[in-house]
Amino acid sequence: MSGVKVLLVDDEQEFTSALSERLEIRGHAVRVADSGEEALEIAEAEPPEVVVLDLKMPGLSGIEVLKRLKSMLPQVPVLLLTGYGSTEEGIKGMQLGAFDYLLKPLNITDLIKKMQEAVGGSQ
């Protein structure tokens, strides 16, 4: 099973550095963005197969990033990260075209399963 090219977007750098390392150990290719603005730049320059996007970020909100990603790269699935008490935003994100949402703290097995489902189960 080959790896997925994933763009991980979250302003908590200590979270993204550990998670990206774990995904890379499992054979996935990870790009990290600390902000919505940076995510849009990376996605435009090098479209990923899937985006994992935190909903709560300073600057451009996750929902705004989702809208722009969907207009820029409609074929790229987006998985949202949210917390307990914020599932309403996750649902709103799905209405706006997100593939699904996951609750933080994450279970890496669930995340990878969801990433693979999102890219069509062909990985």
Added chain:
Amino acid sequence: MNLEDTSSVAFMGEVTAGYTHEIRNILSIIAESVGLMQDILSMDRERMLQYLEKLQSSLDKVGKQLERGEALSTHLNRLAHAPDREHGQVDLEEAAQTMVALSQRFAKRRQLQLNHLPAERKVHIETRPVVVMMLIYSLIQAALQGAPKGTRLDVQAGLPDHRGRLVILCANHIAPADFHAAIPAEAWEALEALCRSVQAEAKQLAEEPGIEVLFP
């Protein structure tokens, strides 16, 4: 429930929501760091050796996040005990430190830095503890709206002329008039209403981009 009780509940709700969001982030970092350590420890010896530095940095991260979580919990606990007494001595310095810590998430969302500067000496005032906490929160919220993105706000308690004083200043060079104009009227009214309930007064500083609150 009267109007003051309703706003206290709303205030506690907002602060608690901010706290739980931060705790969730802390737990996520700990979970991923511990997960990474488990991944490394399950590798064969040769591969594991390449990851020794990551193992150490993951341990450091866990320690740092535990400290961050402990500090936040201490501040939330301090706030939770504020309503224990209707009236009494308040350490304004400590109260400012607590509300700055619990407002970090709001500052970050606005892409601002929020700092607490230590007071030159202890600042004790006789007042209503929970109202003071709400007042400092309201002061910070007003200033967060006045400060442009990318700037820094400093909060400091003091005791000029034996009066408790709190100041929040934008540390960057911006015109005081622009800072004050960006504060929504309702944010300023909320701050003034809280000031009135403890006989304090809030002033927009004329010479600097900031606000001061003077206690009786």
